[in-house]
Amino acid sequence: MTVDIRDEGPIRHPQPEVPRLANLADRILHGDILLPKFQRAFVWNRRQVLELLDSVVKNYPIGSILLWQTNLGELASERTVAGLSVRPPRPGYPVNYILDGQQRLSTIFGALHWKPNEDPDSIWNIVYDLAEQKFMHRTTDDEPPMFQIPTRLLSDPADYFGRVGLIAEPELQLRAKQVFARFQDYSIAAIVLHDMPVDEVAKVFGRINSTGTPLDVVDLVRAATWTPDFDLTEEVDTLLAVLEAKKYGRIDRKTILRTIAAAAGLGFSNSDMDNLRRLSGRQITAAVGEVAVAARRAVDFLATQIGTPRAAALPYLNQFAPLVEVFRQVPKPTAAQFSAIHRWFWLTASGGYFKGWNSTQMLADCIAIAEFAAKRTADIEISVAVPTSNFWRRNQFRADNAPAKLLALLLAYEQPLDLRTGQRIDVDKALSWDNDKEFHHFFPRDFLRRARYSTAQINVCANFIMLSSVSNIWISNQPPSRYLRDLCDTEGEAEVRKRAATCLVDADAFAAAQRDDFEGFLRARSETLHQRLTALIGLLDSSGGAPKTVGYAEPDNYDAMEEPVDRDSDD
Structure with a gap:
């Protein structure tokens, strides 16, 4: 079968060009090369920026770029590139939109056209150290040593060579001239698309997988x-x-x-x-x-x-x-x-x-x-099981990990009271996870270290409660038997036990702590946490006994869980 494509109209094939890199940066500044709105933001880090500049000065290849030339004057575009302002396009003139190569072109543009009156900690505050023969970032707007030339001077020959002329060492002057020549002469392959509809261009962009930073x-x-x-x-x-x-x-x-x-x-x-x-x-x-x-x-x-x-x-x-x-x-x-x-x-x-x-x-x-x-099921059915009480003794409390957050939610649900003051803990502040200052060891860390417990044993979830920083400082490294006795003497044991219960420390765990029995405390508290969790899930039987099981069994140690091969998640 013969396919006739003559009715599709004239087709201009992609045109290859080999422009100089510095000229491309100038064209960005003057609004001839723009970022279309469907481009993402600049995402390169400082290391990647320096590596690209180093590739140019060493004459290494840095890949090609893809531009789309069009007369669509109303097409939305960014008014900044790499955080720096660019001029608007000239009315009535065609412009070139960057489809591939944004990170590279933005890097060259930022390095060459950053102005020193802007943020001195900018990613574009870069110098070339002639002695070390490498690019580096600066974090101050102070004038750099003479042997360090700001890359922004590369865009202006008069300023650049005015600076170079003040360098006394002939070898450093020669290196400076070589760096300038590399940036002025470095060319890059550019493919230009002409007369392509905007919807087709978006599809082309969507198929591009940039070599440096893949699209998500x-x-x-x-x-x-x-x-x-x-x-x-x-x-x-x-x-x-x-x-x-x-x-x-x-x-x-x-x-x-x-x-x-x-x-x-x-x-x-x-x-x-x-x-x-x-x-x-x-x-x-x-x-x-x-x-x-x-x-x-x-x-x-x-x-x-x-x-x-x-x-x-x-x-x-x-x-x-x-x-x-x-x-x-x-x-x-x-x-x-x-x-x-x-x-x-x-x-x-x-x-x-x-x-x-x-x-x-x-x-x-x-x-x-x-x-x-559709009310065809009473629950949102999933295949998963509740871990056993060992979960709380085997998982470490680390800021912002899932077991720690689960423990925090269980504690917050109880509206816990501070052990020493009896005041309500600010659970809203604790659950912001801006820091972990509201979570502390029930058995103090230094006390357990003296008893030869390892860090992994000390930092299990079952050993953490919500506690104000002031109360934690008061407890310091005292054995639980001592600080609990002092609290009971001043506040009354019934009151202290009531406060502990709001922290999901039940009578058995409290009694173990009074004996400085760390193992007994962990067993009792883990069981309390387990029972509270299963009650929230609604899996306790009618007599309040053992939880009913559903689905498959999960390991009690999150860190030991293997990731599925077909995993489709960012977490």
Whole structure:
């Protein structure tokens, strides 16, 4: 079969050019080369910047760039490149948009055109050290030594050689001239696309995998769906503004994109997010509108029903995406459904379910949520089991890890009292995780070290409670038997035991602490934490005995869990 493509109109093939790198930087400054709105931000770090400059001065190849030349004057573009202002394009003239090579061109532009009156700690405050023969960053606007030449002078021959002429050593002068020549003569391959429709250009950009910094799924979807009237970033910002209004803190872009993909009828996985590229801007905007409403309900639930006032308190950030989808499909839960959502949260927080959230689980979650929304199931069914009480004795308390956050939520749920003062602990401050100053060892660290316990034994979750810093300083390194006796003498033992109970230290654990029996304390407290967790999940039998089991068994040590091969998660 013969395919006739003559009706598609004239086609201009991509045109290769070999411009000088310094000229490209000048063209950026003058608005001839621009960043389209669907480009992502500058993401290179200081090391990558210096390595690129070093490659140029050593005449190493740095790859090609891809430009799109068009007369679309109304196409939205950035007015800054690498944080530096650029001039607007000339009206009526074609401009060139960077499709591939942004990080490299931005680096050259920033290094050559940064102005010293800007932030001295800028990533573009760079000098070339002629003695060391290498580029380096400076953090001050003081004049550098004569043998260090600011890279910004490379854009102006008069200024550059005026500086070089003041260098006394002939060898350093020769090196300076060589550096200038390398930057002026260095050429780079540039492919220019002409007369291509904007929707096709966005697709081309979406297929590019830049050599230095690969595009993530959010960048790819943004590029492939971008039009002059639709920018995915603006839609994501809409959802982030919802969370900011609730003072819930930042949720990462990928998690937000998962919620959008699910609301669009796709799912939570990377492939589901990628399939957003097949939808129109109108369809995505509609999904964002639904997510915005559901996200408010999810945040209210987390803050009031669970006690997670901020996103930082979630044991797993990925819990947020399915929870939003639940409230999208069940906007007005019944009392029984609220209880089921409550149980789902605590179960997924405790069983390590989201540690290796893979595409198979994501599909199962979509089905489970739909079944729950249709009231065909009483619970959001998942395959996971509650770890045993050993969990609390085997997992380390490390700031911001999942077991520590789970413990913090359990403690916050009890509205704990400070052991020494009897005042309520500021759980909102503790759950912000800006620091871990509200969490301290019940058996002091130095006391246990003297008793020959290892750091791993000392720092298990079962040995931590919420405690004010002032009270922790008062306890210092005293044995529990001593500081508890002093507290009981001044406050009364019944009162101290009541305060300890709000910290989930029961009578058996308290008695073990009075004997300085660390092992006995850990056993008793781990059991208390376990029973409290299983009660929240709703898995205790009617007599209050052993918890019922569901799904598969999870290891009690999170650190020992192996990641699934088909893992599809950032956590």
